[in-house]
Amino acid sequence: xxxVEGLTRKYxxxxxxDDITFTAEPGRVTGFLGPNGAGKTTTMRVMVGLTRxxxxxxxxxxxxxxxxxxxxxxxxxxxxxxxxxAGRTGREVLTVGARTMGLxxxxxxEMLGLVSLSxxxxxxxxxxxxxxxxxxxxIAHALLGDPQVLILDEPANGxxxxxxxxxxxxxxxxxxxxxxxxxxxxxxxxxxxIADDIVMIGRGRIVAQGTPESLLQDVGTFVRATDNDRLGxxxxxxxxxxxxxxKGLLADSEAVAVGRAARDHQLTLVELRPTDGGLEDLFLELxxxxxxxxxxxxxxx
Amino acid sequence: MTATPTPxxxxxxxxxxxxxxxxxxxxxxxxxxxxxxxxxxxxxxxFWLLVSIVLITAAIITIFFLAADESDRVFINFIGITxxxxxxxxxxxxxxxxxxxxxxxxxxxxxxxEPSRPRVLWAKVAAALLIGLAAIVVAVALAALATVIGGQDxxxxxxxxxxxxxxxxxxxxxxxxxxxxxxxxxxxxxAIVAYFVLPIAFSIVANLWTAMRDAAPxxxxxxxQGPLAAGVDLTGEQWAQxxxxxxxxxxxxxxxxxxxxxxxxxx
Numbered sequence: 001x002x003x004v005e006g007l008t009r010k011y012x013x014x015x016x017x018d019d020i021t022f023t024a025e026p027g028r029v030t031g032f033l034g035p036n037g038a039g040k041t042t043t044m045r046v047m048v049g050l051t052r053x054x055x056x057x058x059x060x061x062x063x064x065x066x067x068x069x070x071x072x073x074x075x076x077x078x079x080x081x082x083x084x085x086a087g088r089t090g091r092e093v094l095t096v097g098a099r100t101m102g103l104x105x106x107x108x109x110e111m112l113g114l115v116s117l118s119x120x121x122x123x124x125x126x127x128x129x130x131x132x133x134x135x136x137x138x139i140a141h142a143l144l145g146d147p148q149v150l151i152l153d154e155p156a157n158g159x160x161x162x163x164x165x166x167x168x169x170x171x172x173x174x175x176x177x178x179x180x181x182x183x184x185x186x187x188x189x190x191x192x193x194i195a196d197d198i199v200m201i202g203r204g205r206i207v208a209q210g211t212p213e214s215l216l217q218d219v220g221t222f223v224r225a226t227d228n229d230r231l232g233x234x235x236x237x238x239x240x241x242x243x244x245x246x247k248g249l250l251a252d253s254e255a256v257a258v259g260r261a262a263r264d265h266q267l268t269l270v271e272l273r274p275t276d277g278g279l280e281d282l283f284l285e286l287x288x289x290x291x292x293x294x295x296x297x298x299x300x301x
Numbered sequence: 302m303t304a305t306p307t308p309x310x311x312x313x314x315x316x317x318x319x320x321x322x323x324x325x326x327x328x329x330x331x332x333x334x335x336x337x338x339x340x341x342x343x344x345x346x347x348f349w350l351l352v353s354i355v356l357i358t359a360a361i362i363t364i365f366f367l368a369a370d371e372s373d374r375v376f377i378n379f380i381g382i383t384x385x386x387x388x389x390x391x392x393x394x395x396x397x398x399x400x401x402x403x404x405x406x407x408x409x410x411x412x413x414x415e416p417s418r419p420r421v422l423w424a425k426v427a428a429a430l431l432i433g434l435a436a437i438v439v440a441v442a443l444a445a446l447a448t449v450i451g452g453q454d455x456x457x458x459x460x461x462x463x464x465x466x467x468x469x470x471x472x473x474x475x476x477x478x479x480x481x482x483x484x485x486x487x488x489x490x491x492a493i494v495a496y497f498v499l500p501i502a503f504s505i506v507a508n509l510w511t512a513m514r515d516a517a518p519x520x521x522x523x524x525x526q527g528p529l530a531a532g533v534d535l536t537g538e539q540w541a542q543x544x545x546x547x548x549x550x551x552x553x554x555x556x557x558x559x560x561x562x563x564x565x566x567x568x
Contacts (some may be wrong), residue, residue, distance in 0.1 A: 001318030026318035049416045050409065050567040061320030066416040069325040077413045083406035087344035096343070100328060100336050100414045141410070148320060180318065 001026050001180050002047065002149060006056035009042050016042045018204035019056070024182040024197070026148075029175045031195025032184040033283065039204040040184040041079070044153050047182075048077050060149055061180075072101040076142030076150045081134040081158070086127035090117055090137045093126060094144060101145045111140035116166075131158030139167070150174065152183040156190045168194045188283045200283065221255045224248030224271040225262060234265040250275070328415055333424035338431065341398060350394055351432075357386045358440050362447045374451030377459050379444035384468060384530045387436050388475050392496055395429050395479025399562075400489040408567045418563050422484070429480055433473045441465070467529045470543075474526075478551045484558025487565070500550070522546045 002024040009017040017039040024030035034040050045051040047058045049066040060068070060075055068074055084093050094108040112122050115136040126134065135158050142150055150171070156164050171181050171194060185191045191198055192212055200208040200215075208215055224247055225231035231249060235242050238261035241252040248271055251258045255274050262269050341347045365382045366374060399422075402408040415421050448456045479496055486492040500522050507513040507521050518524045518539075525546040528535050535543070 045566075048413050050412060052566075061318065063320055063322065068320065068322060068416075069327045070414075071416060072414045073325060074320045074322070077410075079409050079413070080406065083409040085344060085401065085405040085407050087346060087405075092343050096336060096340060097410065097414065099339065100332070100411075102328070102332060 001061055002030075002151070002182055003059045004043065004047075004056070005058070007043060007046060007053055007058060008055040009039075009046060009051065010054045015204050017046070020201065020204070020206045021056075022199045022206060022209055024180055024199075026180045027175055027178055028196040029171050029181040029183065029194055030197045030199060031191035032182055032199050032201065033188060033191045033195075034184075034186065034201035036186050038186075038201045040186075040201060041153055043201075044079060044151055044182070044184060047151055048075070048079070050079070060151075070101060070145075072097065072145040072147070074145070074147050074149065076145065076147035076152075078135075078138040078142040078150075078152045078155055080153060081131065081138040081155075084126045084134065084137070087125055089123055089125050090129065090133070091122040093137060094122075094141055097141050097144050103144060107144060111144055114143065114170075115140040132160060132163055135159055135163075139170070148178070149180045150182065152181070154185060155183055156185060156187070156194070164190060164193060220250060220252045220275065221258045222246075222248055222271060222273055222275050223251055223255075223258050223262070223269060226268045226270060230265060231262060231267055231269075234261045234267060237261070238264070328420075330420065330424060330427075333415060333420060334427045334431070337398070337424050337428035341394065341428065341432065344401075347397065347401075350390065350397070354387060354390045354394075354436055355439055357390065358383050358436070359443055361386050362443050366447050366451065371451070372453065374448070374453050375456040375458070376444055376448040377464065379447045380440060380464070380468065381530070383440035383444065384471060387440060387472055388530075391433055391436060391472055392475045392479030392482075393493060394432060395476040396483040396492045396496060397489060398425050398429060399480055399483035399558075400487060400492055403487040404489055406568065412567050419559070422559065422562060426477065426480060429476045430473055433476045434469065437465070437469055437472055440468075463534065467535075471526060471529045474547060474551055477555065478522075481551055481555035481558050484562050485554050487561070518542045519545050520549060522550045 004020060004022050007017055007020050008015065020039070020043065022030075032040050032043070042051060043058075046053050047060060047065060048071075049064075058065070065071060065075065088096070091108060091112065094111060095105060098105060098108050112119075117133065117136055117140070121129075121133065126137070129137065135155055139152070139155060142152060156167055159167060171183070175181050175196070183191075183194065195212070197211055198209065198215060199206060222245065223231065223242075228244075228247075228249060232242065235249070235251055235258065238257065240257060240261060242249045244250075255272055259269070259272055262272075342351055361382050362379050365379065369378065402411055411421055412418060479492075482492045482496045483489075486495060504517075504521050504523050507517040507524075513520075519542050525539075525542040528539050529543065
């Protein structure tokens with residue numbers, strides 16, 4: 001289990017991670033979803049003690065990561081598949097890890113087999129690996145110490161569809177045996193395929209969390225008027241709860257009721273649509289503000 | 302593809318989701334040192350740097366053997382001639398020991414497996430010292446071999462434990478200085494350039510600037526360490542000078558580097 005409590009990380013005036021709280025439960029695969037630069041990697045780096053938290057705390061299995069003796073035996077970490085010495089062979093990368101953790105070299109062969117890296121491939125230098133092979137090597141490294149918790153940053157990046165399916169099987173099986181998996185991704189369908197729970201982050205803040213099903217249920221109607229302030233008043237008068245979202249409001253009701261409320265107050269609507277277009281729409285809406293290259297914004301300016 | 306890993310669940314232990322650490326021990330320091338030694342030799346660059354230290358040591362002894370007068374083929378000369386090439390290469394080894402972790406970003410993995418950064422750095426220092434001593438052993442062995450082949454009378458005279466000691470101090474301090482420069486700059490090229498250029502530049506300035514000339518033995522590492530390589534007995538003042546330059550050029554950068562590495566965000 002991983003618990004993140006009120007975590008904030010600032011770099012000068014820039015807040016990379018802004019007061020986030022969530023839990024990755026054992027026995028489940030938790031997908032940490034957000035656009036690039038949303039704060040996923042920073043959060044994961046704080047988890048394993050590579051970056052200091054400005055405020056808040058992270059506990060891995062009830063402990064401070066830095067206080068876990070020989071942490072590789074308890075927590076498997078893959079932060080960046082490219083962060084391997086280009087001059088080492090794949091097998092040597094695993095051997096260095098196994099030696100550090102005090103594992104027999106037979107464990108290296110087991111892991112190479114698990115991620116389907118052949119002897120010939122394992123003997124090649126990492127410089128000559130494709131991104132997909134590096135990811136497999138990184139996953140093998142994370143699993144070396146037979147950990148109960150896995151923290152994987154963008155592990156599916158660079159994998160082909162078959163590779164993603166393979167990883168889903170691997171991680172699901174791992175979670176079913178009681179393991180905790182937290183994996184990040186900037187691609188919604190990757191997370192949809194693999195995760196049991198989703199934590200969405202945008203611009204350093206958590207914008208939604210829950211199972212994919214509950215996230216779909218929760219959505220109501222996205223509505224935008226020429227005057228959103230009056231629209232808010234109109235919705236309140238009609239007893240419809242809402243929250244600001246992007247350039248409009250997310251109303252907790254059906255489109256018909258929202259449309260009526262607008263008509264009663266003689267408001268001009270610019271957009272009115274049920275947000276039932278799958279998680280993808282939700283993801284895009286929830287993270288619209290956080291997107292670095294927001295096309296709509298760019299066009300206006 | 303069929304097998305899936307089973308998370309290592311401790312039987313009958315701890316509530317679900319919390320890690321049972323009762324069976325866990327800290328990684329022993331000796332193991333960290335062994336891993337650091339392995340990492341020095343498991344890349345082509347590292348391996349050939351080690352091999353070249355041995356080969357160049359052998360080459361310089363061979364060249365001296367062929368070029369020197371027969372009467373000069375004595376142990377103290379052979380061992381003395383190895384000091385320069387080793388003194389150039391060992392610091393590079395020390396620099397790469399730190400900077401390759403940052404350049405290749407393996408520090409991410411290293412510090413994830415051992416979150417105590419001071420322990421990792423001390424393991425690197427210990428590994429560097431072991432390599433430095435091994436290099437001296439190689440030099441001594443090759444010098445002895447050359448001496449035997451030379452077969453001069455009195456070839457083994459004028460050798461004391463202090464000569465080996467001085468050589469060890471010289472080479473080990475170079476290695477640690479390299480490590481320290483690596484830790485300060487965390488960049489291979491920058492650290493290597495700084496290591497070789499800074500003391501030379503400093504030396505030039507010290508010699509041009511008359512006011513500095515008297516102080517040079519106290520602040521210029523090349524001047525102060527000169528006697529260590531010369532195979533002479535050092536006076537008390539000279540030892541004090543060695544100590545002072547060690548503080549300035551090795552201990553100070555090491556402290557700054559330590560501070561930097563402990564605080565730096567590992568990217």
